[in-house]
Amino acid sequence: MIEIRGIRKAFGPVAVLNGIDLSIAKGEIVALIGRSGCGKTTLLRCINFLEDYDAGEIKLDGEVLWYRQLETGERRRHSERDLARQRQRMGIVFQQFNLFPHMTALENVCLGPRFGQKLPGPTAELRAREHLARVGLADRVNSYPAQLSGGQQQRVAIARALAMKPQVLLLDEITSALDPELVAEVEDVIRALTQEGIAMVLVTHAIAFAREIAHRIAYLAEGQIMEIGTARDMLDRPRDPGLQDFLRRIR
């Protein structure tokens, strides 16, 4: 469903992504692991075009996203409208929940459907309520982010991403900023989503969780995918020496 080919990205002289190839099937869950600074978050941001990339191509259901190739070989960004439309086909959840602080949980979740997808107000609100209920926050719809715990805020952020009905969910270390006792409630929400067959790409340091839900795990180092395979192969029989070392360190 998602085809990533030869993505390259440099910040000034520092190459962060050195030609990433990755295909994600419909309903597949892929976990990206690796040392901090290996480029996994940058890759995730490139997929959603929150970061532009220097070369390569990202396709979603055959449609080339973000850039179009001119006949001269140059590439141009799509128009803002097209970019917005394409971004709406993905949802992203960040490490720091990033809710809009001046809006209630309901308003946060409503915003995308109402003004991004231009649904009529009542329809958008109904959808927002549904998704807040789905993450177990039906009774907190009118709370402001500051009145919610970290775990609750992150669940609102997940509901906000899901309310756009995305084809794929991008999760960027969504439990790293949480107190340990709040991690479980967020992981439960994600676990429930795996039953619904939505594709996910997650950047994570929670190896046990990745093993549990991911169909495949990709190990990134120096801006490349050094090894990719099923969770069991990757974690129990790692071949790449870097990965072996990485797994030893975090266990």
Next chain:
Amino acid sequence: MAMTLSDLWVMTQAASLSLLLALASIALGTALALLLTPLAFAPWAIARMLYRLFIFVVRGTPVLLLALLIFYALAAFWGRISPYTAGVIVLTLYLAALFAEVFRGGVLAIPRPLWDCCKSLGLPRLSILRRVVGPLVARYTLPPYLNVCVMAVKASSVLSIISVWELTLASREIIERTLDVYRVLAVAAILYFLMCFAIDRLGRRLEIRLAARGFAGERL
């Protein structure tokens, strides 16, 4: 000769004119600043340069000089102009520069991840402005904005130099007539203080109201 009760009455009238001048300039200056601030973030270098030039000139000039300059320049090129019109123009330009910088600071204070959220939700630019940037900037910048509003009341005294009859000019007239220097100046000071205090109170109430709507937020 001591100042009389009718002098006091005259001074309150002059004070209300000062307040009126300040309020009109605050309203117009805010409107102008709302047009200016987007220039600072425009994708075109020429727009950003124009913005910086405007701020540089207006903020870098003493208001007194600005008042004289604009009054005489307008009079020379436009023919006779009422000092009141010129006064409002001067204060408007001055406040617009200060407000625009306050708003610019507010936009810069929006955390980058929130911009990312707007983008990934596919919000159109106008919605981002209305639903996110506007409300956040309003909350971030209310205290410095009020600061400038209070300054506006006091800056209006400068307009006495171009013969705008407001509290400072009226006080000087009364002093010249009565020679009751200290009492008149003390009354003028009290009147200025009351006006500033009123703005301060009003702002504080607005802040509390915004805080009640989710913005005590980060301080809870």
